[in-house]
Amino acid sequence: MTIPRLNLADNPLHIREHFHEVGAVVIGNVLDPELLQRFNNNIRLLLHKQLQQATADNRPFAEDNRTLDELFSALCRIDRHRGGYVYDAIQWLPEYLEILSTSGLVAASRILLDTERVISPPLLSWVRIDRHGEQQNAFPWHQDYTYNLASRPTITAWLPLLDITEDMGPLTVVPGSHNFHHPVEVHETDRYASITGIEVDELEAQAITVTPQAGEALFFHELLLHRSGANQSDRARWVLNARWASLDDPAYTERGWQFRKERSFRLLRELHKDKYKPHADHPAVTE
Numbered sequence: 001m002t003i004p005r006l007n008l009a010d011n012p013l014h015i016r017e018h019f020h021e022v023g024a025v026v027i028g029n030v031l032d033p034e035l036l037q038r039f040n041n042n043i044r045l046l047l048h049k050q051l052q053q054a055t056a057d058n059r060p061f062a063e064d065n066r067t068l069d070e071l072f073s074a075l076c077r078i079d080r081h082r083g084g085y086v087y088d089a090i091q092w093l094p095e096y097l098e099i100l101s102t103s104g105l106v107a108a109s110r111i112l113l114d115t116e117r118v119i120s121p122p123l124l125s126w127v128r129i130d131r132h133g134e135q136q137n138a139f140p141w142h143q144d145y146t147y148n149l150a151s152r153p154t155i156t157a158w159l160p161l162l163d164i165t166e167d168m169g170p171l172t173v174v175p176g177s178h179n180f181h182h183p184v185e186v187h188e189t190d191r192y193a194s195i196t197g198i199e200v201d202e203l204e205a206q207a208i209t210v211t212p213q214a215g216e217a218l219f220f221h222e223l224l225l226h227r228s229g230a231n232q233s234d235r236a237r238w239v240l241n242a243r244w245a246s247l248d249d250p251a252y253t254e255r256g257w258q259f260r261k262e263r264s265f266r267l268l269r270e271l272h273k274d275k276y277k278p279h280a281d282h283p284a285v286t287e
């Protein structure tokens with residue numbers, strides 16, 4: 001099974017059918033190239049400003065011809081913390097909000113969730129910048145239901161800001177794996193829940209990597225099994241991760257559209273009682 005590559009202009013029924021069968025689709029032209037360019041350019045400006053502070057380089061932004069990735073790499077080499085400031089501030093750029101609110105992402109989410117009424121809880125979306133050697137931020141095999149916790153289902157859009165190549169560690173997924181809801185074992189102080197009922201070797205044998213290009217988006221179901229790849233290249237992997245939920249889920253409305261805001265697994269315990277297993281060394285908190 002492969003991941004279908006479709007287009008926003010395709011028949012919505014056809015797009016939805018593929019999504020239900022495979023659990024994931026790549027949809028092209030979801031992002032206006034001019035908007036993407038403006039976004040990337042303003043991230044360059046953030047990087048340029050941090051570099052100016054960190055060095056004696058006073059050249060004006062208009063004369064700084066370094067690419068987005070060259071600037072990030074230069075900044076992280078000088079001061080990794082400053083790279084972190086940019087990471088946070090990206091989400092405050094107007095173009096970031098513009099992408100979430102006006103792009104084809106909204107249209108595609110409506111098609112995939114089969115409703116006109118979609119919502120994107122802001123703290124569930126972010127831009128990932130994965131550099132070679134920074135594997136601590138890589139996600140092991142998981143299903144997103146553990147972290148999203150908005151409507152059932154919530155979908156993820158994985159949208160590269162720059163083209164992705166195989167050596168950048170693209171997302172690795174198991175097509176068709178969204179039909180099984182795996183329990184998780186949770187150690188409340190851990191960052192990630194551990195998925196259970198999987199054989200990693202078997203998953204690896206069925207897994208494929210997906211390399212959508214800038215302007216395309218990989219959409220996937222909250223139960224699709226996937227993991228991060230390891231970036232082996234000398235460039236960073238720039239990806240916007242957005243989540244979309246449906247307002248047609250009465251249980252989501254009933255709890256006031258709460259979603260997972262903090263590292264805690266409280267909401268997971270409440271919403272997926274039958275899937276939540278406390279880790280043997282650390283009994284579940286009962287508040």
Ligand SMILES: O=C(O)CCC(=O)C(=O)O
Nearest residue numbers: 128139144227228229241
């Ligand atoms: O981009 C990645 O490496 C992981 C993203 C992911 O697993 C997710 O957003 O659920």
